[in-house]
Amino acid sequence: MKPTHLLLALCLLLAFTQCKPKKDNAAAAPELTDEQLMDTIERLTFNYFWDGAEPHSGLARERIHLDGDYPQSDQNVVTSGGSGFGIMAILAGIDRGYVTRQQGLERMERIVSFLETCDRFHGVYPHWWQGDTGRVKPFGQKDNGGDLVETAFLMQALLCVHQYYVQQGGEQEKALAARIDKLWREVEWDWHRRDGQNVLYWHWSPEYAWQMNFPVRGYNECLVMYVLAASSPTHGVPAEVYHQGWAEGGAIVAPHDVEGHRLQLRYQGTEAGPLFWAHYSWLGLNPRGLSDKYCTNYFDEMRNLTLVHHDWCVRNPKGWKGYGPDCWGLTASYSVKGYSAHAPNEQADLGVISPTAALSSIVYTPEESLRMMRHLYQMGDSVLGPYGFYDAFSETDGWYPKRYLAIDQGPIAVMIENHRSGLLWRLFMSHPDVQAGLKKLGFAVKEEQEG
Secondary structure: OOHHHHHHHHHHHHHHHHHOOOOOHHHHOOOOOHHHHHHHHHHHHHHHHHOOOOOOOOOOEOEEEOOOOOOOOOOOEEEHHHHHHHHHHHHHHHHHOOOOHHHHHHHHHHHHHHHHHOOOEOOEOOOEEEOOOOOEOOOEOOEOOEEHHHHHHHHHHHHHHHHHHHHHOOHHHHHHHHHHHHHHHHOOHHHHHOOOOOOOEOEEEOOOEOOOOOEOOOOOOOHHHHHHHHHOOOOOOOHHHHHHHHOHHHOOEEEEEEOOEEEEEOEOOEOOOOHHHHOHHHOOOOOOOEEEOOEOOHHHHHHHHHHHHHHHHHHOOOOOOOOEOOEOOOOEEEEOOEEEEOOOOOOOOOOOEOHHHHHOOOOOOHHHHHHHHHHHHHHHHHOEEOOEEOOOEEOOOOEOOOEEEHHHHHHHHHHHHHHHOOHHHHHHHHOHHHHHHHHHHOOEEOOOOOO
């Protein structure tokens, strides 16, 4: 090779070496700011409920499996509770301009039209419907009627939509708000007292009546059900239903320490429950500065519950691969062997991380949750798909299913929005019926409460 050719080759090699991307593509890519990262994940997760919705009802599919494997042929089954979370995510998307206000209104009108004609039982919605017909799909053999808890999650969302359109809507939007108000007033919360008892029962079936036999007592994910039952202007329940049923006459108070964090409430036979207990009721209820006779500050309680999960995963007593300060959070989700309510204890920690656990806790632990979000984003398409982060994964088992569940995706988008703007908290807490219900139950809300 001539000297000039050799010199040229060396120069080209040097230039290629200097310009070659780093092996770590995530590190080489421009790093997103926290705001850009949150917006990216909120927008992707919103798409589950927008692009991924069942077309006839406009509601959320119970599950979306990108692998196309639906053993129960349930790809068109829609969920009431998960749809409630999705409606709140759509509302946030409308406000952020992910879709136009007119597009959002048309989707909300489709949803409300479905809810006006689908199966209901004393105004209470079932857990599942067939999306194309509106007929109930049993959640279990005897669970083929009204599901009061899932209905509460749905109504929590609809009251947010009501307030959004009443406060700043045009004539067509306010007309939709009036239809929502009618649905809200038709829910017979008092029917679920089961002959006037001071507790609310989860299920009723026209075929099996009360055979599910599930009185709802705290603390778990169901607080908003009791708040709404007390708030109803037409089928409300007295305060004693909350105090004797949910709070068990005060037995709900059981101060104890877990992972060095003080919890005031009794978590149903376990020291600390799965993290969805810190999410579902709090998508609309604003825990900041909220207290009652059983808890001096619900935000602090839920923050401590979240920190229990974080610190358990950092300590990682079972030695699972991948656990640490940037990969934490246990909740009910898909699991390596089916479905499980993962939680921070020896029996319920199965080495499965569910992204919704940490990400939906961003309102309580922004630094820790953002660290987790960034780590997952850098993991790339093993955990991230067209509708946000997949439902769950296990590094120990090399298990990375490309599957989603509505009830896990929704809280991610909603809580990111509450962290960014407080939108859903402001809307729900502004409803006059909700304000009356909270007062009736003895809740105190600090005037400086904000998102």
